[in-house]
Amino acid sequence: MTFFALGVNHHTASVELRERIAFNAERLSTLLSEQNAQEDLNDLVVVSTCNRTEIYANAENIDILLSWLAKTNDIDVKQLFNHVYRYENIQAVSHLMRVASGLDSLMLGEPQILGQVKTALSLAKDAGTVSSALNGIFDYAFYAAKRVRSETAVGSHAVSMGYAVAQLAHQVFSHPEKLVVLMVAAGEMNSLVAKHMADMGVAKIIICNRGMERAEKLRDEISSFVDVEIIPFAQLADHLYRADVISSCTGSLHQVIDYKEVKAALKKRRYQQMLMVDLAVPRDIDPKVENLDGVYLYGVDDLQTVIDENLAQRRQAAVEAEVMVNQLATQLVSKQKVKRAGGVIAAYRDAGNHVQQQELSLALQQLQSGEDAEKVLNDFSHRLTQKLLHPTSLLLREAVKENDPEYFDWMKENLQQILANNRIPKKNH
CATH class of the missing domain: 3.30.460.30 (Glutamyl-tRNA reductase, N-terminal domain)
Incomplete structure (x- = not known):
């Protein structure tokens, strides 16, 4: 796999x-x-x-x-x-x-x-x-x-989608302290938008959510900083005209704000400008809304141009972060390789132990039968060495037959260092 x-x-x-x-x-x-x-x-x-x-x-x-x-x-x-x-x-x-x-x-x-x-x-x-x-x-x-x-x-520096929406509102409107903001949905993304708007000092935040529990939770989190009102989701169209800024992120499969509703809201507002931010995918707001005079409609892709000025320090830090991520990814893959090799290493050691026990048993039998101890020990060490080195010798023979000479060279250099220092160097790629 x-x-x-x-x-x-x-x-x-x-x-x-x-x-x-x-x-x-x-x-x-x-x-x-x-x-x-x-x-x-x-x-x-x-x-x-x-x-x-x-x-x-x-x-x-x-x-x-x-x-x-x-x-x-x-x-x-x-x-x-x-x-x-x-x-x-x-x-x-x-x-x-x-x-x-x-x-x-x-x-x-x-x-x-x-x-x-x-x-x-x-x-x-x-x-x-x-x-x-x-x-x-x-x-x-x-x-x-x-x-x-x-x-x-x-x-x-707390740069986020929520921060970007708040900054965009600050650019479109000269007096943020007078703004009424309508949050369509009270999920994670819009909760961040609401908190940044509250920090900016807007006049009022209206929360429109399908369920009351999330709406009330968001209200409790920001009500000490800003005036908050909750309206039923079914009344969304009726309250659009009240909002200077609308941030929508419902997760719905269908658009929840259509062109005619926004056009009617604009007329009721006497065509005072509106900022509408659609953070949802699929989109919540009819794209044709951007054709209405007085409406500024931004989607998730549009926000990138708004936030570029705030990302200079993060981009500089990202170079350091990229190096860290690459190192950690390499560490994980290396650990996985070692883990996969664990079974092979264990089997190899078991085979070596089996050979050692066989030869030791034979040597003990020879000693017990009265054979010369020095000869028995010499024969034992010779047979044990030959059998333990045999797999490595086979690998070296196969390596030298490979088309890639680096494979044999790597094995040869490693074996030389093992014999000299009893450690294995890392292979260079």
């Missing part, structure tokens, strides 16, 4: 394509549970966020992953082929670590992605599609992310 990573993200695919292959938690849970019974692909984790859909799996070949992603989303493999990236083994491990550390995010160093990857792993575990080996890779990726956060400046 090989460890693979395959997916699309904001670098390789448009938001339209990312919408088509995005998974919500309920659908993904069902698909993984069904996949658990399959033999060709049953050890996998799927990470699906606004900016990426990725499969991490132990499998026989990577084409299985591509076929599964295309089939489950009713999309032609050929259409998907040119937009996916593919990694295996150490490159796949390194990519997972970069994703978990926020080094591959739209917002460099964003902290939310680590929680999203952990949630994806938990969902896959519940569906029964995570082996101990795959779980170990993810645990090491989380360890790498923690190291990156604590030992580099990649996670400094």
Whole structure:
């Protein structure tokens, strides 16, 4: 089995394509549970966020992953082929670590992605599609992310999607203290937007969520900083006109704010400008809304241009973080190789012990029968040495027959150093 990573993200695919292959938690849970019974692909984790859909799996070949992603989303493999990236083994491990550390995010160093990857792993575990080996890779990726956060400046200055939305509002409106902000959904992303808006000192935040529990939780978290109101989701269209800033991230499969509703809200506002930010994939807001005079509509891809100015320090720190991730990925793969070699080493030692016991038994019998002790010991040491060195001699003979002379040279140099220093140097690649 090989460890693979395959997916699309904001670098390789448009938001339209990312919408088509995005998974919500309920659908993904069902698909993984069904996949658990399959033999060709049953050890996998799927990470699906606004900016990426990725499969991490132990499998026989990577084409299985591509076929599964295309089939489950009713999309032609050929259409998907040119937009996916593919990694295996150490490159796949390194990519997972970069994703978990926020080094591959739209917002460099964003902290939310680590929680999203952990949630994806938990969902896959519940569906029964995570082996101990795959779980170990993810645990090491989380360890790498923690190291990156604590030992580099990649996670400094609190740059996030929420911060970017707040900064965008500050640029569009000259008096943020007068703003009314409407949060459509109270999930993790919009909760961060709300907190940054509250820190910015807006006048009021309206929370519109399908369930009251999350809305009330968010209200309790920010009500000491800003005036908060909760409205029913069914009344969303009726309250659009009140908002200067609207941030929507529902996770719905269908648009929740349409063109006519925004047009009516604008008229009721006497065409005062509105900032609308759609953080959802699939999108929550009808894209035609951007054609309305007085409306500034931004999607997740648009925000990159807004936040570039805040990323200079993180990009500098990312160089250090990339080096750390590559080192940790190499360490993990080396540990895996050593672990896999453990059984071979144990068997080799057992075989050596067996030879030693056979020769010792023979020598003891010879001594007990009265043979000369010096001759018995000489014969014993000679036979034992010959039998223990025989496998190595065979390998050397085979190595010299190989087309690649470096293989024999490496073995020869290692054996020379073992004899001289009793240690094995690392092979240079």
